[in-house]
Amino acid sequence: MIMQEQDAAFQESLVRDQERARKKKEEEDAIKKIQEEEDRIKKLKEDKIAAREDLREILKLSLQEETKEDTIALLFRLPNGSRVSRKFAPSSSIKEIYEFALTCDESPNFFDLVSNFPKRVLPCEGESYMKSCIEMGIQTSTTLFVQERDSDDEESSSESEAEL
Numbered sequence: 001m002i003m004q005e006q007d008a009a010f011q012e013s014l015v016r017d018q019e020r021a022r023k024k025k026e027e028e029d030a031i032k033k034i035q036e037e038e039d040r041i042k043k044l045k046e047d048k049i050a051a052r053e054d055l056r057e058i059l060k061l062s063l064q065e066e067t068k069e070d071t072i073a074l075l076f077r078l079p080n081g082s083r084v085s086r087k088f089a090p091s092s093s094i095k096e097i098y099e100f101a102l103t104c105d106e107s108p109n110f111f112d113l114v115s116n117f118p119k120r121v122l123p124c125e126g127e128s129y130m131k132s133c134i135e136m137g138i139q140t141s142t143t144l145f146v147q148e149r150d151s152d153d154e155e156s157s158s159e160s161e162a163e164l
Helices: 002-062 094-103 151-156 158-163
Strands: 072-077 083-088 111-115 142-148
Touching (some): 094 111
Parallel strands (some): 072 142
Antiparallel strands (some): 111 142
């Protein structure tokens, strides 16, 4: 009788120990999976930034000279307060303006161009991205604010940045 009670207690203890070990392994596996996902996301962001830096260097090398006649002067206000000006032909596309802004040394890797008057964000995707300054209503000297985009926004517009 005592032997049976001891065996029953041992079996209960063994089951509890096995259950604890199983739960501990599940927790360790979950932590490992979360860590792997965080590492993967971090690597993707680093790769995206590296690709953007490579693109910046390529664009700097292929940057066309400033237009001399019949121009629209654009002043770019960067997030750090510095300013860069450049003259563009009225037929220049919004894409060319984004590419120039990306070549500025103090420009963030991911940004939007915002005009002050009228207040609007210049499109960085879709058909409007390829429209000219005139088609987009930029006909005179204009100030464009380079506003850094949040990291969440980077994901939503990664397709358009791949087109740059």
